[in-house]
Amino acid sequence: MQPRATARLLLIGDRLVNIERRSTDNPGRPPAPPTLLVWDWGVRVFHWALLAAVLLASGTGFLAPANWLNAHLIGGTAIVALLGFRLVWGWNGSTYARFASFALRAPRIVMHLREIASGRGAGEPGHNPVGAVMVYVLLALLGLISLTGLVVLGGVVKQGPLAGLTSYAVGRQWRGAHEALAIGLLVLIVGHLAGVVFESLRTGENLALAMLTGRKHVRAVPGVVPHRAHPGRAALLCAAIGLVALLGSVRLAALPGLGVPVLAPEPLYARECGSCHLAYPPSLASAASWTTVMAGLTDHFGENAELDAASAAQLRSWLVAHASETADTRVANLMRVADPASPQRITTTPGWRRVHGDVPESLFRAPKVGAKGACAACHEDAATARFDPQAIAVPKETNP
Amino acid sequence: MKPALLAAVVLAGTLGTLPSHAGPTQTAVLETYAAQAKVAEPGFAGFSVERGKALFLGRFTTGKPDTPSCTTCHTTDPRKEGQTRAGKVIGPMALSAKPDRYGVLAEAEKWFARNCDSVLGRACTPREKGDFISFMVSQ
Numbered sequence: 115m116q117p118r119a120t121a122r123l124l125l126i127g128d129r130l131v132n133i134e135r136r137s138t139d140n141p142g143r144p145p146a147p148p149t150l151l152v153w154d155w156g157v158r159v160f161h162w163a164l165l166a167a168v169l170l171a172s173g174t175g176f177l178a179p180a181n182w183l184n185a186h187l188i189g190g191t192a193i194v195a196l197l198g199f200r201l202v203w204g205w206n207g208s209t210y211a212r213f214a215s216f217a218l219r220a221p222r223i224v225m226h227l228r229e230i231a232s233g234r235g236a237g238e239p240g241h242n243p244v245g246a247v248m249v250y251v252l253l254a255l256l257g258l259i260s261l262t263g264l265v266v267l268g269g270v271v272k273q274g275p276l277a278g279l280t281s282y283a284v285g286r287q288w289r290g291a292h293e294a295l296a297i298g299l300l301v302l303i304v305g306h307l308a309g310v311v312f313e314s315l316r317t318g319e320n321l322a323l324a325m326l327t328g329r330k331h332v333r334a335v336p337g338v339v340p341h342r343a344h345p346g347r348a349a350l351l352c353a354a355i356g357l358v359a360l361l362g363s364v365r366l367a368a369l370p371g372l373g374v375p376v377l378a379p380e381p382l383y384a385r386e387c388g389s390c391h392l393a394y395p396p397s398l399a400s401a402a403s404w405t406t407v408m409a410g411l412t413d414h415f416g417e418n419a420e421l422d423a424a425s426a427a428q429l430r431s432w433l434v435a436h437a438s439e440t441a442d443t444r445v446a447n448l449m450r451v452a453d454p455a456s457p458q459r460i461t462t463t464p465g466w467r468r469v470h471g472d473v474p475e476s477l478f479r480a481p482k483v484g485a486k487g488a489c490a491a492c493h494e495d496a497a498t499a500r501f502d503p504q505a506i507a508v509p510k511e512t513n514p
Numbered sequence: 515m516k517p518a519l520l521a522a523v524v525l526a527g528t529l530g531t532l533p534s535h536a537g538p539t540q541t542a543v544l545e546t547y548a549a550q551a552k553v554a555e556p557g558f559a560g561f562s563v564e565r566g567k568a569l570f571l572g573r574f575t576t577g578k579p580d581t582p583s584c585t586t587c588h589t590t591d592p593r594k595e596g597q598t599r600a601g602k603v604i605g606p607m608a609l610s611a612k613p614d615r616y617g618v619l620a621e622a623e624k625w626f627a628r629n630c631d632s633v634l635g636r637a638c639t640p641r642e643k644g645d646f647i648s649f650m651v652s653q
Contacts, residue, residue, distance in 0.1 A: 391600030416580035416599070418631035481597075488601025 148329030152239045154208040154343050160200050161325055167192035168256070168299070175296060180503035183271070194260045197253060198359070199352055206348040209341045210240035218246060230316065237317035239332045245313070248306055255299050262292035269372075270444050271503065275362070278369025282447045373442020375499050380432055386421055387429070392490050395499030396433045397441035398449050398460050404433040407458045415458070445501045461486040482509040535609045536651040539617030544647055546619055550640035558641060566649025569642055570607075576635035584633055592653045608653035616647045 153161075171189030174182045204213040222243040229235030241249055268276025269285015314321045324330045334340070370376065375397045384393050396404065408430040411419045421429070438446040448465025456462045461470075470486075478486045489496035495505040536544065544561065551558045571590060573583045580599060581587070587604060588596040593611045596604035605612045616622055622643070630638035638646070 389602070390598045391602050412631070413578070416578050416632075418578070418628045420628060420631075484597050484601025485599060491601060 148324070148327065148331055150239055150330055150332050150334055151328050152210045152330045152332070153325060153328040154211050155328070156199075156203045156207045156343065156345075156348070157211045158325060158328055160196055160203065164193065164196045164200075164256075167196060168303075172296060172300065179506075181506040183503040187267070187274075190260055190263050193256055195356070197257055197260070198355055199348075200253065202348050202351045202355070206344045206351065207341075208343040209338060211343070212341055215338060216241040216243075216246035216249065218250065219243070223247065235316075237313070237319040237330060237332055239330060239335055239338070242313065245309060248302070248309060252299075252302055252306065255295060255302065259292060259295045259299060262288045262295060266292050272371035272374050272443060272500070273367075273502070275366035277371040277374075278366065279372060281372060282442045282444060371443075373446070375436060375441045375443070375446075377436060377499075380429075382425060383429055383432065386425060387419075390417075390419065391487055392496055394460065394487075394489070395445075395497065396436035397438050397443060397446040397499045399438055399458075400450050400452060401434045401437035401439055403452050403457055403460075404437055405430065408433065410458070441499065443499060443501070445499065477508065480509065534648075534651050535613070535653075537613075537617070540609065540615075540647070540651050543616055543619050543622055544644055544651075547640045547644035547647070551644055554640050561641065561644040561648040563645075563649045563652045565642075566645035566647070569646055570649060574634050577631070577633040578635070581629075581632045584629070586633075592650060607650050609651045610653060616651060622647070 167189050169189075171186055171193060174186040174189060178185065203211050209215055226235070226243040264274055264276055265280055265288040266285050267274040268278075269280035269282055270289060271277075271285075310321045313319075319330055319332070375395065377396070387393050399407075407414070408426060411421055411426065438450040448469060449460055449463045451464060453459065453462040453464065460466055477483060478488075483491040489501075492506055492508050493501050494507055495502055548558075548561065551561075570584045570588075570592070575582065587598055588607050592608040593606050595606055598604060605615075607615065609615050626638050626643050626646075630636065630642075
C-alpha cells in the first residue's frame with residue numbers, strides 16, 4: 115500500500131510552497147527514524163534550563179517562606195541570563211533557532227488555524243505559527259516578570275541594582291504587577307503544555323521528545339534558507355552583554371539603598387535602652403510614638419525605666435530625628451502607623467501584625483525568644499533596621 | 515566617730531563573718547549605703563544577708579502587676595542568667611558570677627530606682643539596698 119500523499123500549501127516568507135505530507139499511516143513498518151535536526155543544542159539547553167529556573171523562581175515565589183528569597187533570586191537571575199542568551203541565539207543559532215524562521219505573520223497564523231480546523235496539515239520543522247506566538251509571549255512575559263521583580267527587590271527589600279533608585283511605594287505598586295504577571299505565566303505554561311500535547315497528537319510527532327533529541331520526523335522545508343550556528347560569535351556577544359550587565363548591576367547595587375537609615379552608634383541609647391531590650395532602630399516607630407514613649411518612662415510597658423532628665427532629653431531628640439518618617443525601608447513603612455489603642459507599641463501596629471500573622475503565639479513565649487519585642491531572636495539584622503528576608507532565622511528549639 | 519568609719523565598723527561586724535566576694539568598689543558602695551541607713555534609721559545595726567535574700571525572693575503586690583518579684587526577671591538563682599520581659603538576657607546577679615556588679619554607686623542607684631518602683635511600688639530604703647547587695651556579694 116502506498117502512503118497517501120497530500121498536497122499542502124505553506125506560506126514561507128512571501129512564497130507559497132507545496133510540501134508533501136510525510137508518511138505516517140503505514141502500519142506495516144516501524145516509524146522512520148527522526149530525520150532532521152531541528153532544535154540545536156542552544157535551543158534545547160535553553161528550553162530545559164529555563165524550565166528549571168522557572169520552577170525554582172515560581173516555586174519559591176508562590177510557596178516558600180520569605181527567608182528563601184535568595185533561591186528566588188537565583189531563579190530570577192538565571193531566567194534573565196537565559197533570556198539574554200536566547201536573544202543572542204535568535205540571530206546566531208542554527209536555522210530553526212532564529213527568530214527569522216518563526217517570525218509572526220498573521221496570514222500564516224490564520225492558515226495554520228484553518229488547517230487545524232479542517233483536520234489537514236502536518237508537523238513543521240520549527241515552531242508552528244501559533245506556537246511561535248506562544249514563544250514570543252512567554253519570552254516577553256518572563257522579561258516583564260524579571261523587570262518588575264527587580265523593581266520590587268529594589269523598592270521593598272532595598273536590595274539589588276535598583277535599591278538606590280526605588281522608593282518603597284513604587285516597589286509596592288510593582289509587586290502587584292509582578293504577582294499578577296507570574297500568575298499569568300502559570301496560565302500560559304498550562305496553555306503551552308496543552309498546545310504541545312495537542313500538536314503532538316495531531317501530527318504524530320512527540321514534540322516534548324523532539325525538544326530533548328532535537329530531531330523531528332520532517333523534511334527540511336524548501337524555501338527556508340539553512341543557517342549554521344555561530345557559537346563563537348554567540349559566546350562573544352553573551353560574554354560582552356553579560357559583562358556589561360554584571361558590572362552595571364554591581365555598580366548600581368553599590369549605591370546606598372534609598373531611605374535605608376545609616377546611623378552613627380549612639381552609646382547612650384545602647385546602654386540605657388539596650389540593657390533591657392533590643393536597642394530598637396529609631397526607624398521602627400514614628401516621631402509621635404517616640405515622644406510618647408520618652409514622656410512615660412516611669413511606666414514603660416509595665417516597668418519603671420526612668421532616666422535622668424539630660425539623658426532623656428538627649429535620647430528623645432535622637433529618636434525623633436531618626437524616626438520612621440525619615441526612612442523608607444519596609445519596616446519603617448510598616449510600623450509608621452501605630453495602633454491607636456497602644457501608640458507606643460511596635461508589636462501592635464497593623465503592619466507588624468500583618469507580617470507576623472503566621473507566627474504562632476507560642477513561638478514568642480519560647481525561651482529563646484521570650485517576647486514579641488525580641489526582634490533579634492529571629493531577625494539577625496534587627497539592630498541595623500534592615501530586616502532583610504534572608505536574615506530571618508527562627509530558633510530551632512522553641513518548646514519551653 | 516565619723517560616719518564612714520562607723521559604717522566600716524558596722525560592715526565589718528555584719529559581713530566579716532560571712533562569705534563575701536566584695537572587692538574595694540563594692541565595699542565602698544556598701545559603706546555609702548550604711549552611712550545613709552544610719553541617718554535614715556537611728557537603730558540601724560548593719561546589713562543582713564538573710565534580709566537581702568528575703569527581699570530578692572519575696573513577692574509583692576504593691577508594685578507593677580507584671581513584675582511582682584525580682585525573680586520575675588532574674589530567676590530565683592542569682593548565679594543564673596535572667597531574661598527581661600522584652601526577651602533580653604540579663605547577666606547573673608551574684609557577684610561571683612558577674613564580678614563587675616555593685617561597684618558603681620550611680621549604676622546601683624539607677625537600677626534600684628527603676629526596679630524597686632517596678633517591684634515594690636516605692637523607692638527602696640538605704641538598708642534594703644545594702645541588704646540586697648550584701649546578699650548578692652555573698653553569692
